[in-house]
Amino acid sequence: MSAINKSLIQLRAEVPSDLGGQRLDQVAAQLFGEYSRSRLSAWIKDGHLLVDGAVLRPRDTVYGGSVLVLEAEQEAQGEWLAQDIELNIVYEDEHILVLDKPAGLVVHPAAGHQDGTLLNALLHHVPDLVNVPRAGIVHRLDKDTTGLMVVAKNLQAQTKLVDQLQKRTVSRIYEAIVIGVITAGGKINAPIGRHGTQRQRMAVTDGGKPAVSHYRVLERFRSHTHTRVKLETGRTHQIRVHMTHVGFPLVGDPLYSGRFRIPPAASPTLVQELKSFPRQALHARFLELDHPVTGERMKWESPLPDDFVWLLTLLRQDREAFVG
Template sequence: MLKTDIISLKRIKEKIFFWKKEKIFIDIIYEDISFFIVNKFSNFVVHPGIKNLYGTLLNAILYYYPQNYSLPRAGIIHRLDKNTTGLLIVAKNLIAYNYFINLLKNREIIREYDAIVFGQIFFNNSINKPIKRHIRYHTKMMIHSGGKIAITHYFVICIFKEFTHLRIKLETGRTHQIRVHLESIQHPILGDPLYNFNKKINIQKIKSCNSISLQKILKKCSRQILHASFLKFRHPITKEILQFEKKPPKDFITIINSLYNNGYF
């Protein structure tokens, strides 16, 4: 007599979650039938997550563009960190979405950022260091030989006594890439709460500024001073080369003006 195994099948109910539409203001600087460009403000999450189910850019997009429900990530092509400001591409149909994803994959979308970093940088350079999720802290990323390739190019705009204004060009787009890379060369972004190489030394750099008013402005800095300033790519239909540029927000400009007013290196 053969023994037989008894297999019991249990039907599992799948919970389907629909993202909520929310009437949240979004600053659209360009729009046509294929896509639009958003100028994201600070303290604004792009994609919903465990800690941010509502109040995100995705929720806002679904309110103004309900047809984007059918698109992956509601048509959002790339992301910015919660407190990083600047330009984002959002597709309005599946053809445009797939087009932009391929452009991104093939590194055919030029993305440039402005940043204020601690310390003086005298030469343009590139950082080519792989990045992966941090082994111990899951909200952070880290440089690791087992990570994904990550390449960041930076260009010196102006050198101050204790800081440098950089223009940064991404070749790849890993999570927290700019922030991780700049910390790895010991020049973290001003105001970055997560990637802040030798915090005590950076506090001393703020205190060493000649102007008391400048010290106060820098101490009040509550987010990474990083802004996605520039986008360049070919239009999905016309193939015309388009470029978009947006100046940094008020808090960034206040810091820049204060640094310039207190003298260059």
């Protein structure tokens, strides 16, 4: 049984005979599965998890019948400021919340963005998130990418969601408008790492982390394509880098799109919109996952934002004007 009272964690469990003879950190991870093994190991090393009243090391052997008692506090994870910033929350219960992020909102404080971020907004909405790593943020969207994100409201939910992300059982599907006409969908399996000389950019590189994206065509225009992209992995700038890698960079992407592609004899309105589109045309449209406590499979959909819809409208008008 466990009781979480704001920042105090109290856990007690007896080691069953089938776990006897294993390392303490291994046994603790199985008995207290709502916490990560690395977190439990840290608590063991700090003397917060006792075995029959004694402090042991993570590698020490424990035996069936021993009693494990954990008393620890969830420590505040940073000197972050809670700020009253409006959030578009589409689902919330005591364990998770799902929000629809607008363009222009940075997810996590960093150099140049010490406040005014999603994290600051979350701390105002759920003050106890100060006790959860990264205020419960388990995956990120780039500043100017819109759409769905899930946030863990406690350590147990965070551990389970991170595990699902690592096992690739969270379904994240995006929509994008790319430069160029894609003839058919495909799979991109290309590792992504930091760009060799431009530190703000990521790139496909042999020494990068594995990255897999699947894309398919939703609608073709004269010089652009509306695509749907499903992520298997979640690397920084993954869709932006992968689509550029296969020759179809995102409209409006300041880092990766290169030159504008203007359809011949396009209307002045479309030309202006393509040149001035204020961000990468990327939206996290669908999110599907197993609830970290109930296990229920849950799914959310976010409507396309207005700027995305307007650009699609202009591209359709352009295509229809030149049909036949």
